Amino acid sequence: MNSMDLILQAALDERALSHLYRRRLTHSGPQKPLLQVEGESLLAFCSNDYLGLAADLQVVSALTRAAYEYGCGGGASHLVCGHSQAHHQLEEELAAFTGRERALLFSNGYMANMGVITALTHASDAIFQDKLNHASLIDGGLLSRATFNRYPHLNYDVLEKRLIQSQANRKLVVSDGVFSMDGDTAEIDRLSRVCQSHNAWLMIDDAHGFGCLGENGGGVAEVYRASQAQLPILIGTLGKAFGTSGAFVVGSHALIETLIQFARPYIYTTSLSPAIAEATRVSLSLIQAEGWRRQKLQALIAYFKNGCQALNLPLMPSSTPIQPLQVGGSQQALKISHALREKGILVTAIRPPTVPDGQSRLRVTLTALHDFTHLDRLLDALSDLAPLFVEPVERQS
Numbered sequence: 001m002n003s004m005d006l007i008l009q010a011a012l013d014e015r016a017l018s019h020l021y022r023r024r025l026t027h028s029g030p031q032k033p034l035l036q037v038e039g040e041s042l043l044a045f046c047s048n049d050y051l052g053l054a055a056d057l058q059v060v061s062a063l064t065r066a067a068y069e070y071g072c073g074g075g076a077s078h079l080v081c082g083h084s085q086a087h088h089q090l091e092e093e094l095a096a097f098t099g100r101e102r103a104l105l106f107s108n109g110y111m112a113n114m115g116v117i118t119a120l121t122h123a124s125d126a127i128f129q130d131k132l133n134h135a136s137l138i139d140g141g142l143l144s145r146a147t148f149n150r151y152p153h154l155n156y157d158v159l160e161k162r163l164i165q166s167q168a169n170r171k172l173v174v175s176d177g178v179f180s181m182d183g184d185t186a187e188i189d190r191l192s193r194v195c196q197s198h199n200a201w202l203m204i205d206d207a208h209g210f211g212c213l214g215e216n217g218g219g220v221a222e223v224y225r226a227s228q229a230q231l232p233i234l235i236g237t238l239g240k241a242f243g244t245s246g247a248f249v250v251g252s253h254a255l256i257e258t259l260i261q262f263a264r265p266y267i268y269t270t271s272l273s274p275a276i277a278e279a280t281r282v283s284l285s286l287i288q289a290e291g292w293r294r295q296k297l298q299a300l301i302a303y304f305k306n307g308c309q310a311l312n313l314p315l316m317p318s319s320t321p322i323q324p325l326q327v328g329g330s331q332q333a334l335k336i337s338h339a340l341r342e343k344g345i346l347v348t349a350i351r352p353p354t355v356p357d358g359q360s361r362l363r364v365t366l367t368a369l370h371d372f373t374h375l376d377r378l379l380d381a382l383s384d385l386a387p388l389f390v391e392p393v394e395r396q397s
Ligand code: PMP
Pocket: 107, 108, 109, 110, 111, 113, 134, 136, 176, 180, 205, 207, 208, 237, 238, 239, 246, 247
């Protein structure tokens, strides 16, 4: 090994020793509850394809049809010659769906979050973020030259005090809609009131709420009936309930034009594949038309929660398809995840730095393609493993 590799290997060894090493699994075939992983058929509870649209035949046919019409790739950035009619129509439909003036597509949620935060704030501004926000929001805050604050999870009293104390020019408050590793949700009505009282701009990333929450799948904005005035900057991603990939920002004409002019992750990247945009138009129509997917998901969530309560398992408070089981130590979380795998079930152990130290967990996610027999299998396996959820006296890090 050369000296660079020796240094890198030492850091990798250290990560493995602290049970934080991440390994990728390679699967074949579509996102379905029965996932073909490295020669094994596993019952999976880790996909964010909450409505089962990723492999839906209507969505897949739209993708293939559009690939014949437009080709595979976007070809250039939106501002050069990569903006197609497919992108334009999807943006119009997303604006109508969310009741906003305009929408803008990004290649993925990570870039949308970085792009919005950096385009809207400068050195004289301040950003206030929930402590448990997604990494892409945190990274956007770190990349921006604005003062960066993080308030305790869902603690809007602390947020309000900090907003009152702040002398910043612009104040941007940023929160996940549904928190990705916890499954709980921001209180949009309170957050919006606090922001309006202190002249702060509210930005919500509802990557995990769109499609799943609200009667029409409009996410936390629909649940709280939050208008554009109450929630001026709203982000959704397309790689989860929409079953495709990409992301969108919706809001006022001025907001969208500002992003087109100043958001570097929008300007300097190839546009999303137009075929993906066409497939997403179909998934957007299914999200609205096929309420049964959300109803089924709700029934599955209720069934799983009841089952866990009966087994006295440490379920975290969540009413969304993200149903994490708190473990604590990383080693213990890995042990339970491996034991489930031996029983043919795939649930990923989520460890630091994705979650705080000592809060490793099993992140169970449910999709509309699961059925009650799948949940019975998971609950039976968890029942056998229940003693492992009691932390050993010596806490693992
Ligand atoms: N926001 C949240 C809350 C997320 O959970 C994720 C991805 N897991 C993203 C943004 C990033 O979205 P994408 O995968 O489209 O980059």
